[in-house]
Amino acid sequence: MGRRLEGRAAWISGAASGIGEGVARRFAAEGAGVALVDVDRDRLDAVRRSIEEAGGRAVATVADVASERAVRGSIDAAVAAFGRLDVLVNCAGIVHIGPLHEYDEADWDRLMGVNLKSIFLSVKHGLPHLRRAGRGYVVNVGSISSLVGQAATPAYTASKSAVLGLTRSIALDYAADGLRCNCICPGITDTPMLRHHLAKDGDPDVALANRLRRVPLRVALTPDDVARAALYFSCEDSAGVTGTSLVVDGGYLAAAEWDSCGTDGTNPRDAR
Numbered sequence: 009m010g011r012r013l014e015g016r017a018a019w020i021s022g023a024a025s026g027i028g029e030g031v032a033r034r035f036a037a038e039g040a041g042v043a044l045v046d047v048d049r050d051r052l053d054a055v056r057r058s059i060e061e062a063g064g065r066a067v068a069t070v071a072d073v074a075s076e077r078a079v080r081g082s083i084d085a086a087v088a089a090f091g092r093l094d095v096l097v098n099c100a101g102i103v104h105i106g107p108l109h110e111y112d113e114a115d116w117d118r119l120m121g122v123n124l125k126s127i128f129l130s131v132k133h134g135l136p137h138l139r140r141a142g143r144g145y146v147v148n149v150g151s152i153s154s155l156v157g158q159a160a161t162p163a164y165t166a167s168k169s170a171v172l173g174l175t176r177s178i179a180l181d182y183a184a185d186g187l188r189c190n191c192i193c194p195g196i197t198d199t200p201m202l203r204h205h206l207a208k209d210g211d212p213d214v215a216l217a218n219r220l221r222r223v224p225l226r227v228a229l230t231p232d233d234v235a236r237a238a239l240y241f242s243c244e245d246s247a248g249v250t251g252t253s254l255v256v257d258g259g260y261l262a263a264a265e266w267d268s269c270g271t272d273g274t275n276p277r278d279a280r
């Protein structure tokens with residue numbers, strides 16, 4: 009089978025780390041020119057260099073996705089580099105932990121700016137180019153907390169629910185432009201964000217093992233597990249699919265029990 013994104017160009021936010029980095033590597037390997045966008049200049053440059061060393065095409069733009077000027081500039085840079093734009097992957101995200109009454113107004117606004125407003129901005133400025141491409145793909149990264157509640161992260165949970173709602177609106181309003189918009193809802197994915205989050209509960213490995221007791225597949229997802237779902241939504245493998253979400257969570261949301269291993273208590277992946 010040929011490479012799925014040959015000759016295409018994708019703008020990917022949060023591309024310096026974790027899931028966004030995984031999407032960038034996977035898309036570059038599938039033939040896309042990748043426009044990497046992040047606030048972390050050093051890691052962004054390292055990812056760009058490593059994609060180029062692997063034979064991929066990449067440009068990097070330092071941009072805060074909560075800033076309209078910065079998002080517009082990063083999209084202009086993508087089009088300048090590749091002459092077109094086919095895919096937007098909105099992956100940049102932040103978490104703020106704590107009860108709502110302890111938030112500052114600025115904490116709330118910042119989180120909503122990065123996790124939600126960023127999607128409005130990238131679609132607003134990416135749309136003319138996606139229309140020109142004939143077919144356009146917008147992939148938003150939500151979370152399992154787009155679908156269920158999550159303790160101690162009220163703004164994050166609200167933002168990720170809104171990401172799913174905005175996904176549906178974009179899908180409806182731009183379907184006639186040949187644009188499809190879908191949302192990926194990852195579960196526990198082993199990234200620097202997760203490790204940082206877990207370190208707050210003591211030993212991150214112990215905290216992770218404890219959380220994975222809730223996951224039927226018993227393992228944390230890799231960024232590439234999520235990237236392959238993003239790839240599906242970014243090409244005609246998903247023709248006919250728009251305004252929906254794909255949960256990639258190792259079975260987390262399928263389980264009602266806390267400890268959800270198989271009936272004989274073994275790890276299903278041990279059998280492979």
Ligand SMILES: NC(=O)c1ccc[n+]([C@@H]2O[C@H](COP(=O)([O-])OP(=O)(O)OC[C@H]3O[C@@H](n4cnc5c(N)ncnc54)[C@H](O)[C@@H]3O)[C@@H](O)[C@H]2O)c1
Nearest residue numbers: 022024025026027046047072073100101151197199200201
């Ligand atoms: N890791 C998980 O378990 C998990 C689960 C569900 C959803 N998600 C979502 O996946 C996405 C990626 O998360 P991750 O785990 O890879 O995190 P990560 O922290 O490893 O990567 C996030 C990247 O976004 C960048 N970023 C943050 N603020 C930015 C801004 N204002 N402008 C541009 N870039 C910015 C960071 O510098 C970082 O490189 C997020 O939207 C997150 O909410 C993660």
